[in-house]
Amino acid sequence: MISQDTQFCIVGLGLLGGSYAQALKLKGYKVTAIDINADSIQYALDKGWIDDGNSDGTNLLENADCIVLGLYPNIVVDWIIENQDKIKSGCIITDVTGVKRGIVPEIQSILRGDLEFIASHPMAGREVSGVTYSDPSIFKPANFIITPTDKNSEQAISFISDLSSTLEFNRTTTLSLQQHDEMIAFLSQLTHVIAVSLMNTNDNTHLVEYTGDSFRDLTRIAKINENLWSELFIMNKDFLLKEIDDFLDEMKRFRDTLEKEDVEEMKRLFIQSTKRRKLFDK
């Protein structure tokens, strides 16, 4: 479990990393950070969100009891390969990555035996990026998902669950790597593909003055970090392609129902969507 002496090191001080640092510092823990961008480190030092920080981990990795990797998905594995020799024995390492199958088994297969990697996914974010936008209040309404494998100890699972509580996430749940990536493909990735495709369908920006809240709500997530999301999509390509294909089939069915003017079937589809959506009301 987390104790008053637990030292955290945040690797990658972006929106999420910065929010972790703030939340942990507020609770009185020692927090350090590593980022290739010296300005990000200086910003967090000036704000008092971290106690120490630099770009290569010198004097930081050997003292951390818990490392949080706030890195882009494509560089998480390489970071472990390049840096694991410097990490203190017994350290628990976690991440914030939005896809799991593509990184977790690989890291767990190459990691030093006296370290433990337990993956987690804080389902929180904003449509902006960078440490200057970090804000621990984004955790309050959000879910924290832990994805343990048979390589993980009960002790590490408890530790990360404790981290979720410390960060004040609304809920903590546990899923397998597969369950996590399937859920993310539908709830998060498919919805982003839809919003992006809707904005790209035709240039309808001349309609902005007629736009109501429904359209704004539906397309809000069309503002998207192209570097991060292209990595996330490709790492989850199999599940996401299946979700896209299922959705395209369903929408084509609706299209054909409309073309045939099959009113009864159209009403059945409306009644079904209404019933299902009501379950998602808060």
Place this chain on the structure above:
Amino acid sequence: MISQDTQFCIVGLGLLGGSYAQALKLKGYKVTAIDINADSIQYALDKGWIDDGNSDGTNLLENADCIVLGLYPNIVVDWIIENQDKIKSGCIITDVTGVKRGIVPEIQSILRGDLEFIASHPMAGREVSGVTYSDPSIFKPANFIITPTDKNSEQAISFISDLSSTLEFNRTTTLSLQQHDEMIAFLSQLTHVIAVSLMNTNDNTHLVEYTGDSFRDLTRIAKINENLWSELFIMNKDFLLKEIDDFLDEMKRFRDTLEKEDVEEMKRLFIQSTKRRKLFDK
């Protein structure tokens, strides 16, 4: 223009009709209502939203200076055919219908020469229906669209524009019937088809506990009145099918880009959607 003596008659006392009645009564106008449901009339009388009301228009239509048709699209034309003989000469008639080409030319071609029908569309609503949910505050952030034709007089256009101000809509704009129906096909109808199809794709209601605000925002409009919207969709079938087909093509393009792992093209699509969506920020 509207004067202190102008008498309004609301035909169809549902969510919108009831909201019109309330807003007009608050401004001191005489308001009557016609509805086949006696309970709706009684409810509005008890609330003081109308001065008089009944189910067949007796003593109401012959005194109204402005009639607002708050009816389902399929019965608007029939109502005119059956009731226009009772309407006071010089009356200005408008509607609230969400599609225009399917009703406006027909009404204007059969209407008595001493009456004038000028169509309008209050782009306001809620995900519930019925007079008990009516609430004039839904007009405050909304657009009011007037769709005049060459059959309309400047006087009637001014009168309806004045009605929009009286109801306190945020903006009043004018579009042709064709422009209106094209705009509605994209901004409103296509987004409803997307939300409905997403909820219907697979039964993913077991994922409710993982759902964030993005998914809720995107699917809120999947709760839909099946009788009203099946009529609206069929009346605008040509434009809506084109919008659906364009969207399906665009989403298929994204799907193939992902399958090929064409990262540069994927990033281009993300950057384009981000840029376009930013124009819709309030």
